[in-house]
Amino acid sequence: MLGNHLRRDLQWLRRQARKDRWIAVTLLAGVLAAWIRQFAAGAGEAGSGLLAVLSSGLVVLSGLAWLVSAYFIVRSLRSRPEPAESLRWVSRITRAKEWAYCSLSAYVAWHLLQFVTALFAG
Numbered sequence: 001m002l003g004n005h006l007r008r009d010l011q012w013l014r015r016q017a018r019k020d021r022w023i024a025v026t027l028l029a030g031v032l033a034a035w036i037r038q039f040a041a042g043a044g045e046a047g048s049g050l051l052a053v054l055s056s057g058l059v060v061l062s063g064l065a066w067l068v069s070a071y072f073i074v075r076s077l078r079s080r081p082e083p084a085e086s087l088r089w090v091s092r093i094t095r096a097k098e099w100a101y102c103s104l105s106a107y108v109a110w111h112l113l114q115f116v117t118a119l120f121a122g
Contacts (some may be wrong), residue, residue, distance in 0.1 A: 004017070014086060020097045021076060024093065027097075027100035027103070028070060031107055051113070059106075065102040066100075068099045080091055090103050
């Protein structure tokens with residue numbers, strides 16, 4: 001009976017991990033498209049030294065978080081049927097989703113910084 005419960009929980013974890021992987025991939029694609037759109041429009045100008053450092057830091061932070069998330073997604077492309085390996089697979093996908101949200105948060109913070117800077121400068 002305990003084995004059935006564990007097997008059912010593992011199946012639920014795998015289903016949830018597949019959903020989380022799609023969420024992470026969608027977030028990564030959205031953040032990449034947003035950054036490309038921002039820099040293609042020439043929105044990378046910064047004002048004073050401190051604002052330029054903050055802006056550059058947020059861009060770098062978002063890029064690094066994006067790369068870490070992509071790394072975990074790539075590592076999760078292959079799963080093995082063993083329960084211990086399945087738990088590692090689920091863990092990688094969960095970390096990928098967390099890092100994708102970090103990348104999105106850094107983009108939003110950068111966008112907010114640009115908005116507030118433009119608001120006070122103009």
